[in-house]
Amino acid sequence: MAPPALAVALQGAPSLVYLKTAVASPTTSAFVPGSGRDQQETTATVARLLHQLEAGGEVECLRMARQFDGSPALDCDTVEVTTEQIKRAIASLPQSQIDDIDFQHARVKDFAEAQVGSIKSFERELFPGVRTGQRVVPVQCAGCYVPGGRFSHVSSAIMSVATAKAAGVQNVIACSPPFGTTNVMHPATLYALHLAGADRILTLGGVQAIAAMAFGVFTNVEADILVGPGNKWVAEAKRSLFGRVGIDMVAGPTEVLILADSTADPLIVAYDLLSQAEHGATSPTWLITTDRHLGEEVIRLMPGLIADLVDRQPGTAAPVSWRDFGEVVLVNTREEMAALSDRYAAEHLEVHCADLEWYLSTLQNYGSLFLGEETCVPFGDKCTGPNHILPTRRAARFTGGLSVDKFRKTLTWQRMDRGATRTMGAAASRISRIEGMEGHALSGDARLAKYYPDQSFDLGSPATRIADVASKRRQFDRRQVSSKL
Numbered sequence: 001m002a003p004p005a006l007a008v009a010l011q012g013a014p015s016l017v018y019l020k021t022a023v024a025s026p027t028t029s030a031f032v033p034g035s036g037r038d039q040q041e042t043t044a045t046v047a048r049l050l051h052q053l054e055a056g057g058e059v060e061c062l063r064m065a066r067q068f069d070g071s072p073a074l075d076c077d078t079v080e081v082t083t084e085q086i087k088r089a090i091a092s093l094p095q096s097q098i099d100d101i102d103f104q105h106a107r108v109k110d111f112a113e114a115q116v117g118s119i120k121s122f123e124r125e126l127f128p129g130v131r132t133g134q135r136v137v138p139v140q141c142a143g144c145y146v147p148g149g150r151f152s153h154v155s156s157a158i159m160s161v162a163t164a165k166a167a168g169v170q171n172v173i174a175c176s177p178p179f180g181t182t183n184v185m186h187p188a189t190l191y192a193l194h195l196a197g198a199d200r201i202l203t204l205g206g207v208q209a210i211a212a213m214a215f216g217v218f219t220n221v222e223a224d225i226l227v228g229p230g231n232k233w234v235a236e237a238k239r240s241l242f243g244r245v246g247i248d249m250v251a252g253p254t255e256v257l258i259l260a261d262s263t264a265d266p267l268i269v270a271y272d273l274l275s276q277a278e279h280g281a282t283s284p285t286w287l288i289t290t291d292r293h294l295g296e297e298v299i300r301l302m303p304g305l306i307a308d309l310v311d312r313q314p315g316t317a318a319p320v321s322w323r324d325f326g327e328v329v330l331v332n333t334r335e336e337m338a339a340l341s342d343r344y345a346a347e348h349l350e351v352h353c354a355d356l357e358w359y360l361s362t363l364q365n366y367g368s369l370f371l372g373e374e375t376c377v378p379f380g381d382k383c384t385g386p387n388h389i390l391p392t393r394r395a396a397r398f399t400g401g402l403s404v405d406k407f408r409k410t411l412t413w414q415r416m417d418r419g420a421t422r423t424m425g426a427a428a429s430r431i432s433r434i435e436g437m438e439g440h441a442l443s444g445d446a447r448l449a450k451y452y453p454d455q456s457f458d459l460g461s462p463a464t465r466i467a468d469v470a471s472k473r474r475q476f477d478r479r480q481v482s483s484k485l
Contacts, residue, residue: 005029012342025286027340032393032395042236043240046233046240050241053207068208069177070178071203080201085190098191115403116166119408121134127420129417130415130416133413133414136411138167139224139225139409141172142172142224142226143213144161144174145210145213146174148186149205152179154189155388157193158196162196162197163407164197169407173198173202174200174201183203206230210237227248227402229251229254249402254279254280256285256349257366264294265352265373266297269352270305271305278309278317279317282321286329288328288337289328290331302326342364345366346396349363350376359371366396367390367396386401389401422457434460445459446472
């Protein structure tokens with residue numbers, strides 16, 4: 001008997017054949033956030049750290065920063081980045097890097113600003129005398145986490161902070177760990193955060209950074225929402241704090257799924273798989289194809305491309321990632337390919353096929369979609385404009401990636417004239433009594449008794465009880481009159 005995940009997958013893709021298998025994938029396991037083998041240990045450890053951080057405040061944050069970030073000289077006076085540090089960071093960067101970050105920021109900012117108009121405030125009269133509407137309001141404070149350490153993650157800095165600012169968030173706090181063994185952030189990351197509009201910048205990483213933003217440590221401002229990618233400790237810290245604060249998503253290792261037919265270029269497909277495999281040892285790289293030759297050729301090409309990457313960048317995770325989490329699946333039709341793709345609900349989804357419009361209108365579950373050979377995940381990750389902070393581990397079935405709407409609340413309101421209560425009040429009272437909620441019904445009854453004392457209504461309740469509410473109204477009115485005499 002097939003495992004449950006495979007049985008479900010076979011419903012949509014009965015011809016499924018593995019040309020290369022992974023240790024785990026959406027067709028062989030639940031593959032959902034928090035399903036890692038060491039998740040229980042991670043959850044327990046993060047819970048303990050968060051408790052210590054909330055109790056210990058600044059002192060505990062700094063202690064953990066020294067322990068985990070390797071920042072021995074960090075203290076209360078140096079943890080927050082100053083204007084002078086930002087100026088020095090900018091001065092240290094080559095103009096070419098500044099120009100590239102500026103180019104990236106402009107694209108991301110333009111796309112985020114275009115999203116602002118996708119959900120609007122409105123007002124509508126749904127029934128005579130009943131005015132309703134919604135307001136779209138930004139959160140007051142956003143906490144943006146930017147990974148760091150060995151490299152500068154300028155893209156994550158731009159993607160999170162620029163989007164929050166486009167959404168209208170007045171107070172954006174950003175955290176990123178120090179660069180290498182220094183006590184300062186990478187200058188490119190610092191410039192990106194400054195350019196994107198961060199209001200406060202803290203040199204902190206890991207769980208202590210998430211706690212500092214959530215609890216208002218160092219800033220005395222608690223974040224309403226926490227966003228940004230990170231390792232398993234960061235992801236678990238955000239998950240643990242959800243409810244106390246909002247979060248963008250619970251992110252796992254980054255992933256790519258490529259759909260390819262006989263028109264695809266096997267070498268380009270292989271390079272695109274490689275580009276994601278270098279992220280980490282558990283980063284999935286999946287290929288679903290309708291062409292056996294293409295699938296087998298990609299499998300043949302990958303070892304050579306990986307060897308070349310190892311020469312260029314020793315220590316890359318690509319060999320382990322492809323070995324353990326690389327998967328190649330063969331199906332007969334594009335319909336099966338699309339059905340299986342929706343099962344995977346990949347963070348990044350590339351389509352190297354004919355008739356791209358069919359895939360655009362058919363595919364439903366993905367973080368971000370890359371149509372055609374001319375675009376690819378690295379382009380989107382860095383500078384095309386749409387956000388690269390995206391759902392992983394099949395979360396794309398129910399959520400999209402980071403957008404301005406993650407930083408905004410849709411608040412509804414209503415207002416009613418007295419004439420409308422004649423219909424609305426009676427209906428609400430009857431419905432409340434259907435649901436066994438007498439207190440709700442009385443709230444409507446009381447208004448009808450006040451506004452229409454000489455009229456009777458069908459309120460779904462015995463006449464004696466309705467009369468009792470009217471009697472209370474008359475007694476109250478008499479007392480009010482007497483008290484003014």
